[in-house]
Amino acid sequence: MNKIELQKKANKIRQGIVASVHSAKAGHPGGSLSATDILTYLYFVELKNIDPKDPKKPDRDRFVLSKGHAAPAYYATLAERGYFDPKDLLTLRQIGSYLQGHPDMKGTPGVDMSSGSLGQGVSAAVGMAISAKISNDNYRVYALLGDGEIQEGQVWEAAMLAGHRKLDNLVVIVDNNNLQIDGTVEEVCCPYPIDKKFEAFNFHVIHADAHDFDSLEAAFNEAKEVKGKPTAIIAKSVKGKGVSFMENKVSWHGVAPNDEEYKEAMEELKKAGEALCQK
Amino acid sequence: MSEVKMIATRESYASALIELGKKYDNVVVLDADLAGATKTAKFKSEFPDRFINCGIAECNLMGVAAGIATTGKIPFASTFAMFAAGRAFEQVRNSIGYTALNVKIGATHAGISVGEDGASHQCNEDIALMRTIPGMVVINPSDDIEAKAAVFAAYEHNGPVYMRFGRLAVPVINDSPEYKFELGKGITLRDGDDITIVATGLCVSAALEAADKLKSEGVNARVINIHTIKPLDEDLIVKAAKETGKVVVVEEHSVIGGLGSAVCDVLSEKYPTLVKKIGIQDVFGESGPAVKLLKKYGLDAEGIYSQVKDFIKENN
Numbered sequence: 120m121n122k123i124e125l126q127k128k129a130n131k132i133r134q135g136i137v138a139s140v141h142s143a144k145a146g147h148p149g150g151s152l153s154a155t156d157i158l159t160y161l162y163f164v165e166l167k168n169i170d171p172k173d174p175k176k177p178d179r180d181r182f183v184l185s186k187g188h189a190a191p192a193y194y195a196t197l198a199e200r201g202y203f204d205p206k207d208l209l210t211l212r213q214i215g216s217y218l219q220g221h222p223d224m225k226g227t228p229g230v231d232m233s234s235g236s237l238g239q240g241v242s243a244a245v246g247m248a249i250s251a252k253i254s255n256d257n258y259r260v261y262a263l264l265g266d267g268e269i270q271e272g273q274v275w276e277a278a279m280l281a282g283h284r285k286l287d288n289l290v291v292i293v294d295n296n297n298l299q300i301d302g303t304v305e306e307v308c309c310p311y312p313i314d315k316k317f318e319a320f321n322f323h324v325i326h327a328d329a330h331d332f333d334s335l336e337a338a339f340n341e342a343k344e345v346k347g348k349p350t351a352i353i354a355k356s357v358k359g360k361g362v363s364f365m366e367n368k369v370s371w372h373g374v375a376p377n378d379e380e381y382k383e384a385m386e387e388l389k390k391a392g393e394a395l396c397q398k
Numbered sequence: 399m400s401e402v403k404m405i406a407t408r409e410s411y412a413s414a415l416i417e418l419g420k421k422y423d424n425v426v427v428l429d430a431d432l433a434g435a436t437k438t439a440k441f442k443s444e445f446p447d448r449f450i451n452c453g454i455a456e457c458n459l460m461g462v463a464a465g466i467a468t469t470g471k472i473p474f475a476s477t478f479a480m481f482a483a484g485r486a487f488e489q490v491r492n493s494i495g496y497t498a499l500n501v502k503i504g505a506t507h508a509g510i511s512v513g514e515d516g517a518s519h520q521c522n523e524d525i526a527l528m529r530t531i532p533g534m535v536v537i538n539p540s541d542d543i544e545a546k547a548a549v550f551a552a553y554e555h556n557g558p559v560y561m562r563f564g565r566l567a568v569p570v571i572n573d574s575p576e577y578k579f580e581l582g583k584g585i586t587l588r589d590g591d592d593i594t595i596v597a598t599g600l601c602v603s604a605a606l607e608a609a610d611k612l613k614s615e616g617v618n619a620r621v622i623n624i625h626t627i628k629p630l631d632e633d634l635i636v637k638a639a640k641e642t643g644k645v646v647v648v649e650e651h652s653v654i655g656g657l658g659s660a661v662c663d664v665l666s667e668k669y670p671t672l673v674k675k676i677g678i679q680d681v682f683g684e685s686g687p688a689v690k691l692l693k694k695y696g697l698d699a700e701g702i703y704s705q706v707k708d709f710i711k712e713n714n
Contacts, residue, residue: 177470183465223496224468224497225497225498231468232464232465232468232493232497233492233493233496233497235492236488239461239489239492239493241461242457242458242460242461242462242464242465242489242493243462243464243465243468243493245458245461245462245465246461246462246463246464246466246467246468246469246473247465247468247469248465249450249462250426250465250466250469250471253426253448253471254471256469272457273455273457273458273489276453276455276457276458277458277461279453279455280452280453280455280458280462283453284450
């Protein structure tokens with residue numbers, strides 16, 4: 120899939136995020152929009168042997184959305200990839216919906232691990248990667264973390280084990296949008312330098328631009344070449360990316376747009392989508 | 399009379415794991431730097447490729463076990479009860495319980511019989527914590543035979559299971575040919591119509607001794623061994639309450655939230671009955687030899703006997 124096509128997919132996913140969060144009147148648009156291009160790249164390029172018609176295919180690459188609050192982006196991506204009907208995105212967070220506020224592997228096709236309580240996804244991803252090593256399976260495991268999330272100590276417990284066991288089938292991606300609920304990550308409890316921390320736990324570290332598919336491609340391809348070490352991709356991102364009034368605004372971490380804001384956001388995204396079609 | 403065999407259920411856990419490991423390739427054992435104490439080191443020497451030491455990081459241990467379970471293998475996450483149920487409660491709840499993943503938790507060193515390490519390591523709260531998690535099976539075996547049977551049953555059961563084992567060597571009491579372990583089924587060890595003693599874990603053997611002593615004084619106590627605390631054998635307990643009128647529950651656990659509470663939950667709804675809860679009475683433990691601690695906290699045969707007697711006297 121070429122870059123323009125990926126951008127079109129990402130644009131549709133962003134529309135899905137805004138529409139579902141608006142419909143739910145709750146959810147996390149900021150961190151969903153910052154993670155969108157990473158998810159798009161993963162589900163349309165990177166993840167091997169995935170099949171929306173057979174979501175539990177044993178040899179598939181695995182993905183864990185450790186920053187589970189980006190569920191709207193996850194669901195919109197899975198829907199766009201064909202795991203379920205995109206119309207269902209509008210049932211997000213409604214009673215009886217299989218699209219829970221945070222990912223629930225029991226109900227949602229394509230979700231490899233439930234998440235939402237921060238810091239726990241990496242451990243599960245490490246478990247999947249260890250399991251592959253035990254039985255000589257070739258699948259790879261990917262986990263997406265928030266940059267605020269890495270304040271959770273469990274992330275580093277998992278990182279230590281991943282480095283210790285030389286899990287070169289594991290890639291963790293940090294969605295580095297620099298914002299968390301209470302402010303910038305530096306203000307709240309500074310996690311920087313993120314790269315040095317992962318290096319110290321024996322990771323191979325790659326920096327990438329979370330909104331540039333060439334940069335993501337280079338990073339994920341480099342990760343595949345790494346032997347004897349897990350990889351961490353620190354992906355510099357913009358919270359709220361694609362909806363200008365949400366960009367870099369911490370206030371858009373966990374609130375839904377009202378009707379007017381929804382209209383404005385969708386107009387901007389549709390315009391961007393149409394511009395991509397001209398290319 | 400031949401001498402009674404004494405085996406700690408943590409030993410039974412480890413032996414059962416080795417048997418499972420020989421039989422099934424999908425058994426994986428995890429530990430958190432306590433393999434010598436939980437006895438999983440034995441599994442490690444037999445199957446080094448299927449043993450993962452997570453280091454002193456129990457929250458990660460539970461998450462890693464969950465991740466392994468998603469791939470179809472059956473992980474046994476092993477550590478002390480304090481760290482399995484206590485420290486990693488939220489990981490067990492969210493990564494194992496909510497996901498309904500096929501993870502088995504082997505929690506050793508439960509209760510005050512941990513002994514000398516003292517209150518920081520004596521987990522008297524794990525049953526209470528674990529039984530609040532929807533879908534979690536909670537097993538507290540009474541001896542070597544039951545503990546091994548529990549591990550095999552846990553393997554066969556599809557879903558999360560919490561197994562509670564002890565550090566202290568305890569008498570083997572289930573070595574009869576009729577013994578059968580059925581998940582969720584209690585076992586009536588003594589018949590009697592004057593009172594029911596419901597016991598679990600290492601308290602079962604002491605409860606039997608107490609019942610023998612009561613019998614010599616003309617009190618016929620029914621003794622029920624509840625190895626599976628969740629799902630609880632409600633029918634057996636309600637029947638015993640109807641037939642004996644009084645119930646005593648004995649456990650090496652806080653009287654808040656454990657088997658005593660579970661029994662009260664059932665009886666208050668189905669057949670309100672006077673219940674006496676013998677256990678750790680809302681206090682922390684302390685350092686000391688395990689056997690002396692059990693005596694001090696009223697969980698030896700003598701302590702159970704005298705508490706049951708008082709209960710009968712007060713309520714006749």
